[in-house]
Amino acid sequence: MTDANAILERGRAAAETLNPGMEQALAGRYDALLPGFAESVVDMAYGRVYARDGLDIRTRLLVTVGALSALGGQTRPQLEVNIASARKAGASQREIAEAIMQMGLYGGFPAMINALNAALEVFAKEEEKA
Amino acid sequence: MTDANAILERGRAAAETLNPGMEQALAGRYDALLPGFAESVVDMAYGRVYARDGLDIRTRLLVTVGALSALGGQTRPQLEVNIASARKAGASQREIAEAIMQMGLYGGFPAMINALNAALEVFAKEEEKA
Amino acid sequence: MTDANAILERGRAAAETLNPGMEQALAGRYDALLPGFAESVVDMAYGRVYARDGLDIRTRLLVTVGALSALGGQTRPQLEVNIASARKAGASQREIAEAIMQMGLYGGFPAMINALNAALEVFAKEEEKA
Amino acid sequence: MTDANAILERGRAAAETLNPGMEQALAGRYDALLPGFAESVVDMAYGRVYARDGLDIRTRLLVTVGALSALGGQTRPQLEVNIASARKAGASQREIAEAIMQMGLYGGFPAMINALNAALEVFAKEEEKA
Amino acid sequence: MTDANAILERGRAAAETLNPGMEQALAGRYDALLPGFAESVVDMAYGRVYARDGLDIRTRLLVTVGALSALGGQTRPQLEVNIASARKAGASQREIAEAIMQMGLYGGFPAMINALNAALEVFAKEEEKA
Amino acid sequence: MTDANAILERGRAAAETLNPGMEQALAGRYDALLPGFAESVVDMAYGRVYARDGLDIRTRLLVTVGALSALGGQTRPQLEVNIASARKAGASQREIAEAIMQMGLYGGFPAMINALNAALEVFAKEEEKA
Numbered sequence: 075m076t077d078a079n080a081i082l083e084r085g086r087a088a089a090e091t092l093n094p095g096m097e098q099a100l101a102g103r104y105d106a107l108l109p110g111f112a113e114s115v116v117d118m119a120y121g122r123v124y125a126r127d128g129l130d131i132r133t134r135l136l137v138t139v140g141a142l143s144a145l146g147g148q149t150r151p152q153l154e155v156n157i158a159s160a161r162k163a164g165a166s167q168r169e170i171a172e173a174i175m176q177m178g179l180y181g182g183f184p185a186m187i188n189a190l191n192a193a194l195e196v197f198a199k200e201e202e203k204a
Numbered sequence: 205m206t207d208a209n210a211i212l213e214r215g216r217a218a219a220e221t222l223n224p225g226m227e228q229a230l231a232g233r234y235d236a237l238l239p240g241f242a243e244s245v246v247d248m249a250y251g252r253v254y255a256r257d258g259l260d261i262r263t264r265l266l267v268t269v270g271a272l273s274a275l276g277g278q279t280r281p282q283l284e285v286n287i288a289s290a291r292k293a294g295a296s297q298r299e300i301a302e303a304i305m306q307m308g309l310y311g312g313f314p315a316m317i318n319a320l321n322a323a324l325e326v327f328a329k330e331e332e333k334a
Numbered sequence: 335m336t337d338a339n340a341i342l343e344r345g346r347a348a349a350e351t352l353n354p355g356m357e358q359a360l361a362g363r364y365d366a367l368l369p370g371f372a373e374s375v376v377d378m379a380y381g382r383v384y385a386r387d388g389l390d391i392r393t394r395l396l397v398t399v400g401a402l403s404a405l406g407g408q409t410r411p412q413l414e415v416n417i418a419s420a421r422k423a424g425a426s427q428r429e430i431a432e433a434i435m436q437m438g439l440y441g442g443f444p445a446m447i448n449a450l451n452a453a454l455e456v457f458a459k460e461e462e463k464a
Numbered sequence: 465m466t467d468a469n470a471i472l473e474r475g476r477a478a479a480e481t482l483n484p485g486m487e488q489a490l491a492g493r494y495d496a497l498l499p500g501f502a503e504s505v506v507d508m509a510y511g512r513v514y515a516r517d518g519l520d521i522r523t524r525l526l527v528t529v530g531a532l533s534a535l536g537g538q539t540r541p542q543l544e545v546n547i548a549s550a551r552k553a554g555a556s557q558r559e560i561a562e563a564i565m566q567m568g569l570y571g572g573f574p575a576m577i578n579a580l581n582a583a584l585e586v587f588a589k590e591e592e593k594a
Numbered sequence: 595m596t597d598a599n600a601i602l603e604r605g606r607a608a609a610e611t612l613n614p615g616m617e618q619a620l621a622g623r624y625d626a627l628l629p630g631f632a633e634s635v636v637d638m639a640y641g642r643v644y645a646r647d648g649l650d651i652r653t654r655l656l657v658t659v660g661a662l663s664a665l666g667g668q669t670r671p672q673l674e675v676n677i678a679s680a681r682k683a684g685a686s687q688r689e690i691a692e693a694i695m696q697m698g699l700y701g702g703f704p705a706m707i708n709a710l711n712a713a714l715e716v717f718a719k720e721e722e723k724a
Numbered sequence: 725m726t727d728a729n730a731i732l733e734r735g736r737a738a739a740e741t742l743n744p745g746m747e748q749a750l751a752g753r754y755d756a757l758l759p760g761f762a763e764s765v766v767d768m769a770y771g772r773v774y775a776r777d778g779l780d781i782r783t784r785l786l787v788t789v790g791a792l793s794a795l796g797g798q799t800r801p802q803l804e805v806n807i808a809s810a811r812k813a814g815a816s817q818r819e820i821a822e823a824i825m826q827m828g829l830y831g832g833f834p835a836m837i838n839a840l841n842a843a844l845e846v847f848a849k850e851e852e853k854a
Contacts, residue, residue: 076760078728078767104580107561107587110726114772117728119309119573122764129302133266136259137303140267141274141310142574144442146669149310149536152574171627172259173267179249180271180279180442182404183639184662184672190624197627206630208598208637234450237431237457240596244642247598249443252634272444274572276799279406282444301757312534312570313769314792314802320754327757336500338468338507364840367821367847370466374512377468379699379833382504389656389692396653397660397693401700402834404661409700409796412834432649433657439639440661440669494710497691497717509703509829519822526783527790527823531830532704534791539666539830542704562779563787569769570791570799664832700832702794 082113085121092159135160140173143189144181150192157196167197215251222289265290270303273319274311280322287326297327342373345381352419395420400433403449404441410452417456427457475511482549525550530563533579534571540582547586557587605641612679655680660693663709664701670712677716687717735771742809785810790823793839794831800842807846817847
């Protein structure tokens, strides 16, 4: 049996790298209503999934951007977060846009267009910072 | 303006590499009902999307496998085709499985399990052939 | 206020025209578990929706075939029923296939292909009967 | 055969309890375009479904909140209405939040987060009124 | 083999009729990021699908409006574009609203209500222009 | 900070109660491909979600049955598992059927019918065993 605390800790490290301050932000917003929510999200999403071996983080994030694009505009905030994370993990703007364009074939053209708009917004913020 | 015939031709070449005989199979099945269907699918999916520059074909296929997994079991036949194509394009079994596992966070656990089952079936066929 | 019993009766007539025996079949299958289920389905789907004025039944059925195609293969049995109803209401095989092909742009290519397969199966049964 | 008018009337009563003024609001907004729309919605949703025996209204509303959460952010206005109705029917804030958190496993984490945000907004309005 | 350039040209003509200036708008917004994107959308959506024979454009657009309604509010901008196109192609406000109401049975009541709201907005803009 | 190992252990207990042998079955099927998969599923689904306080397990399962019904037939195997679990947790056949019928309003009528068919199959197996 693995040590579940070690998995939680690797999740904390991965979350902190990709989205600094995320656990605290989640805790501040949701834990009063749902005790332990923030820790559980970090453990599940980052410890049990993102921090796994076997697929590099850049590809993981491109797959996620593609899937959120195909699932449609209802996940817009999370799509933007993952596009920004994919940029941090080394994906180019073009690679992200190509992954989204490909989703026109699977999630439909409206989903593709809406996701490209999300990407353009994230890329525009990059330039503001630069 | 690009030459649309050249795009169709690069689509034919890409389709033939990934799924030999696909255009003819589609034509035999659907063109009597929908004139020109097979050519249009090859042109749109392969010429206008898969054969584009800017993202390597292995990553394109991993993104597609992820998205079809997240969209759920209704696309099972196409998911299997894309898993097999991803293998041809150099993705390992583990990488494909990791891309699918990640989709548990976005398409839900049933979608993840169903997609893993599709992958296991494709991988089992590989070993039969070997 | 309209007479709700009249709406139920026009629903019964519409259901009987499009799918003879449907209410009885539903009642036999579901009413022991869910009292009144068959009548409610006939009232809601046929009395309150399909039997309305303002859009001809042939177009209503083509719209339904399109939507079920776009929603994906999970509604396969209902898609087949509606394709058969659309044929009864005067839609040609080609029109149905075109409505489905168009859905490639909105529900994705796998959904389109799966719906075309459903249509081919319905059309093949027509020829068996002929 | 049941009396369809009685079903419509029990629907009117249920709608009036959960969402006072709803039928009139729907009629004012949609009936000029779609004659009889408001009455049909009340009959179908409340008379034929919500007012049924066999499952208490509090659980019905928790199930609905869960399903709308899983279906994703595109049903935000209706999700908020049903969260408020679930509160009226006796569900605690915690119960609603737990039902939503569970949906992370089925509709994905973005759908869960978006639905929790909807709940927080409804709960904040409660406190403003109090 | 068909001439792919002729298909692209018929697509351009169809796009220009239904949405004047669309290709240029798409190119201005997306082509720097995704070379050739606008042309590919026009070729695929209009040349390879909308401009096909076998189903009249008015019905094609009603089917599309229905499908986008059923797929849910995440495609709101595209739904509005297609409602406006359906009006141009000869569909009455009532026909469009009926096609949407029917989708309550397939995409659920929230999707139906959200799509009716989109239609009301498009119809209101018509009257402003008149 | 909570002890993540304790959460994993409560997950194991919950999984064993609702689905005896599940972790071993998952491990036997998936862990060679995805190291640690079975433990992660048990930890995430049962430890971090199902075993939480704040909502009784019977209601949790009714919500899940509703959501899987609304999401559509693609999750059929998991829907059947959850219907059987809801029965074990004390839900009546009628309550489960009512929760599903209600989903006709949110996931559409085909999803409702397909889920009722799943329920009928699970209930028939109960009687075989009895």
